[in-house]
Amino acid sequence: MERDARRRARRGDAAQAGRRRPSHARQAGHAFRAPELPARRHAGPRAAAPGRAMVTRAEYAWHVLDTVADPEIPVVSIRELGILREVNERGDTLEVVITPTYSGCPAMGQIEDDVRAALAASDIRADIVTRLAPAWTTDWMTDAAKDKLRAYGIAPPHTRAPSDNVVQFMKPRARGESVACPQCGSTNTTETSHFGSTACKALYRCLDCREPFDHFKPY
Numbered sequence: 001m002e003r004d005a006r007r008r009a010r011r012g013d014a015a016q017a018g019r020r021r022p023s024h025a026r027q028a029g030h031a032f033r034a035p036e037l038p039a040r041r042h043a044g045p046r047a048a049a050p051g052r053a054m055v056t057r058a059e060y061a062w063h064v065l066d067t068v069a070d071p072e073i074p075v076v077s078i079r080e081l082g083i084l085r086e087v088n089e090r091g092d093t094l095e096v097v098i099t100p101t102y103s104g105c106p107a108m109g110q111i112e113d114d115v116r117a118a119l120a121a122s123d124i125r126a127d128i129v130t131r132l133a134p135a136w137t138t139d140w141m142t143d144a145a146k147d148k149l150r151a152y153g154i155a156p157p158h159t160r161a162p163s164d165n166v167v168q169f170m171k172p173r174a175r176g177e178s179v180a181c182p183q184c185g186s187t188n189t190t191e192t193s194h195f196g197s198t199a200c201k202a203l204y205r206c207l208d209c210r211e212p213f214d215h216f217k218p219y
């Protein structure tokens with residue numbers, strides 16, 4: 001508990017930046033709404049006319065959903081994490097496909113609620129489909145998301161080795177990987193607990209700056 005409180009305090013700025021996202025997002029969404037959404041008969045990709053940006057319903061939905069933050073790591077969006085997979089036109093409605101970070105992820109119900117709320121707030125009708133296969137992998141995370149994790153104090157996952165196509169619960173050391181400290185960049189770090197604040201993170205400690213940190217395990 002104490003450790004978590006300290007970590008939250010240290011990450012205050014980053015967490016606030018995460019919380020500020022929604023209002024910024026709403027503004028962006030509002031600006032996007034200015035041109036009329038294409039009616040069904042016009043749905044589908046179209047070229048942008050010079051000086052006037054046209055967006056399809058699906059593109060607009062992608063834009064809106066890019067503002068939905070991960071419930072556990074508020075500085076990254078579900079789109080950046082690769083949880084948001086597809087937005088498909090389905091008659092009068094859209095189909096939004098999401099893939100949980102791993103099956104049984106406790107945040108998944110929250111993510112679905114947040115997606116539904118964001119779509120409703122922008123008057124987008126959509127069905128939400130949870131797809132479990134293919135399984136989510138940390139490779140779907142964008143580089144920008146990895147940079148944001150690092151800035152937030154979480155060591156991002158390594159790029160997965162091609163042979164690792166199953167959830168990895170063995171220690172990274174066994175695979176000869178070093179985890180760089182997100183505070184000082186040192187690779188002189190040690191794993192203190194294979195399960196950190198959530199099952200998908202391990203707790204590490206930097207032997208140089210002595211700061212504890214979470215490592216998002218690659219899988």
Ligand SMILES: [Zn+2]
Binds near residue numbers: 183206211
């Ligand atoms: Zn360090």
